Structures are given as C-alpha cells and as structure tokens.
Amino acid sequence: MFRISPVGMGSGRVEQLSSFAMRLAEAMAVSFADFFRELVAPQLYKKKRRPQRVSVVSKGVIDGMTRTAAEWVAALEDVASVGDLTTCTLLPYAGAIGPRRLVTTNRRWCPICLQEMANNGITPVYEPLVWRIEEVTICPFHNVRLVSECPKCKCGGQVPLVFNARVGCCRHCGAWMGQSTLSHDEQPIGEFEVHCALACDELLAIPGTLPEGRQVLPSKVAVESLRDVFFEGNGAAMARATGGLASQVNGYATGQFPAPLHFFLRAGYITGATMQDILVTNSFDVAASRRHDEQFDVRRAVPKRFSEQLAVDMGLQAALDGDGSTSVRAIAINLNLAPASVWRRNPTLASAVSRRHAAFVAAVAAKRRSEFEAAVHAAVAGCVHRGEQPTPERMKQALGDPACFLNDWKRATIRNAMATVGL
Numbered sequence: 001m002f003r004i005s006p007v008g009m010g011s012g013r014v015e016q017l018s019s020f021a022m023r024l025a026e027a028m029a030v031s032f033a034d035f036f037r038e039l040v041a042p043q044l045y046k047k048k049r050r051p052q053r054v055s056v057v058s059k060g061v062i063d064g065m066t067r068t069a070a071e072w073v074a075a076l077e078d079v080a081s082v083g084d085l086t087t088c089t090l091l092p093y094a095g096a097i098g099p100r101r102l103v104t105t106n107r108r109w110c111p112i113c114l115q116e117m118a119n120n121g122i123t124p125v126y127e128p129l130v131w132r133i134e135e136v137t138i139c140p141f142h143n144v145r146l147v148s149e150c151p152k153c154k155c156g157g158q159v160p161l162v163f164n165a166r167v168g169c170c171r172h173c174g175a176w177m178g179q180s181t182l183s184h185d186e187q188p189i190g191e192f193e194v195h196c197a198l199a200c201d202e203l204l205a206i207p208g209t210l211p212e213g214r215q216v217l218p219s220k221v222a223v224e225s226l227r228d229v230f231f232e233g234n235g236a237a238m239a240r241a242t243g244g245l246a247s248q249v250n251g252y253a254t255g256q257f258p259a260p261l262h263f264f265l266r267a268g269y270i271t272g273a274t275m276q277d278i279l280v281t282n283s284f285d286v287a288a289s290r291r292h293d294e295q296f297d298v299r300r301a302v303p304k305r306f307s308e309q310l311a312v313d314m315g316l317q318a319a320l321d322g323d324g325s326t327s328v329r330a331i332a333i334n335l336n337l338a339p340a341s342v343w344r345r346n347p348t349l350a351s352a353v354s355r356r357h358a359a360f361v362a363a364v365a366a367k368r369r370s371e372f373e374a375a376v377h378a379a380v381a382g383c384v385h386r387g388e389q390p391t392p393e394r395m396k397q398a399l400g401d402p403a404c405f406l407n408d409w410k411r412a413t414i415r416n417a418m419a420t421v422g423l
C-alpha cells in the first residue's frame, strides 16, 4: 500500500487540501472522478443521505474554514490513513479570523515556483495553501504576481475539484502551467502586497508551533490587545488607521463577529506586530516594531450578487473593447458561471459581445480561406513551373495539409486552381 502525506506540514508552505486530494487520486492511479465517487463520497455521505448520483461539486471550496472543509478533512484522513489534515485548510483559525472571503474559489499559482518544483524533484509538485488565500496576490520568492489563467489556453475558472483534476495542470486543456520566466509588463508590486504574502506565510506556520492542545487566540482577544497596546484603547483611532469603520472595529473588539484577515494584515503592517504576536502570544514589542504610515481605503463588504453582477458587466465590457476573440461562453468559464447566468445578468451587453465574436470568427475563417487559396495557387504554379503533374500527393505535401482532399471546400479550391492553369 502506498502512502503519501501533504507536503510542507508545519510550515507556511503547507499544501492545500485540494492539491493533496488531486495527488492522492494520482498516486492511486485513478481519475479524480473515480477517486471522488468510490473513496471520498462514501465517507462524506456516511452520516447524511446519499444523493442518487454523486458528482464532484466543482465550486466547492474545501481549503477554507467551512463545514465542507471539515467534512473533506475527515474523509481524506480516512482515505489516506494520515493524521491531522486540518492544517491543509484554514480550519485552525476558526474563531480567530472571519470566515468570509478567505479562500479563492479558483486556484492561483506562481508559475516559477511550479517549474522549480518540477525541476528540482526534491518534493513532489504541489500547490501550497498560501496561494489560495484571497489577501495573497504575489509570490514573495520570485516577486511576481500569482496567476489564475492557463498560459496555453488562457482560460481562468481553474477550480480544483473537477473530474480530470491534476496538480499544476490546466483543468480545460490539461497543459502544464509552470513557466521558468514571466514577462514583467504588469503594475509594480507594492510593499503592502509583500507584507501580506509574508504575513500569511507566517500565519500558516503557526499551528506547527503551538503546543499540543493549544489554539490560536479568539479574534476578540487579539483585536482588544492590538487596540489597547497601539491605539490607547481607542477603537475609532484603530478604525481610521486600518481603513475600517468604528462600528466594525467595535464589533470585532466586543466579539460580535471575528475580524477578517485583511484587518489583521493591515494592523500588522501599521504596527509592526507579527501574526505570532497578534494571534498567539499577545506580547508586543512596541519599541522595536517598525511602523508604516499607510492610508487604507475603507473596505465595505459587497454582497455576492452585486460582485457577481459587477464581474459579469466588467467581463463583457472588456470583451467588447477587445479584439472580439472572447465569446460569452469564455467569459462564463472565467467567472465560474453558466453561460445562461451571464446572459441573464446583462442581456444587452452579452448580445453585443456575441455579435462581435461572431464577426471575429467569420473574419478569421475568411482569412484562413483566402490564405489557403493563395497557398493552393502557389503550389499549382510551382508544379507547372517545374513541369510536374500536381498529383494529390504532391499537393498534400506542398500545402503541408495531408487532409486537404477530405474537405469538400478545399478539394473544390484545388480543382478550381488547376482548371485556371488548364490542367
């Protein structure tokens, strides 16, 4: 019996549960669909009624702090016969950090890290949990932005749990997504982004440092001490500094709701407190801490239906402003939505995008046709020039298209070209 365990346990580069699930299926040499149906689903539905047809819930996020995450942890611990898998998720931070908008639905990755893992062969290629944390946007080792679109087919919407899931590979075209270099034509990476990436790395290493049975501090305790030590107990001042609303900060401090991760990241950036200081020891070295003066914008929670509408509108508008190569379907795939939802959210723009895409496809086809006609004429003329008979074999070779006589239109084009030179 083989046995694999998650990579990087106890470190900030711990493997995400989805990645471990994909690798487990691969180690068992079964497709992810079979792995799910035969091994995971029986565990997931042990206590619940099993649906008629089980299929992978592709939009399910198992790496966060939800019940789904806890159920998958239990199921995979059983399937893989490995110990505690909670550290491959954000479950150890329940109660300390707000659960909303914590983990991205889609996979994101540093292509250079992937390529290095593949090249060095020391650890298996895997996808670290830190890549899936919403607030992490860059790879601090390579100073590049994390990407979410396949380098080959350019498709986003890379949800991890699909029937053909493979670590480091595109769910749409199967291409390997590691790259040795990336072009640097994007916006420069800011100091706060670097702080977030490093602080989240530190955050994920915390469970490995805690003594058996100890947990991270509850949000309320962490917020109160930050406020008292650095803001003289003034919630409103803390709210101003972190770009929040006083009512929000008071809600966190009184334990009405746990503070979101971005609040702790901003607080850490401003005060110089580390994640360990904030969530474990609560002892702050005020004199030694390096403070940043940063004006943060107020971040208000956007209800999901608004953000989805906004994403659809922006996606459609970008397609309309582009070269026409993007279809409504491609936009839907990138947003993890059904094409029908994109149409429903903005029928006017969707139909404009469709018309533009149809024109683009037609133009591409026309261009291909005229290129083919020109190539045929040149090939026939070449034969005539050399005094050869343009046989089907010669034509196939000259055109580099062994299937050209199978297509009615191409066959007719070749005949017409031969007729024009009297053959």
Ligand SMILES: [Zn+2]
Binding pocket: 110, 111, 112, 113, 114, 139, 140, 141, 142, 143
């Ligand atoms: Zn990297």
Ligand SMILES: [Zn+2]
Binding pocket: 150, 151, 152, 153, 154, 155, 170, 171, 172, 173, 174, 175
């Ligand atoms: Zn692809």
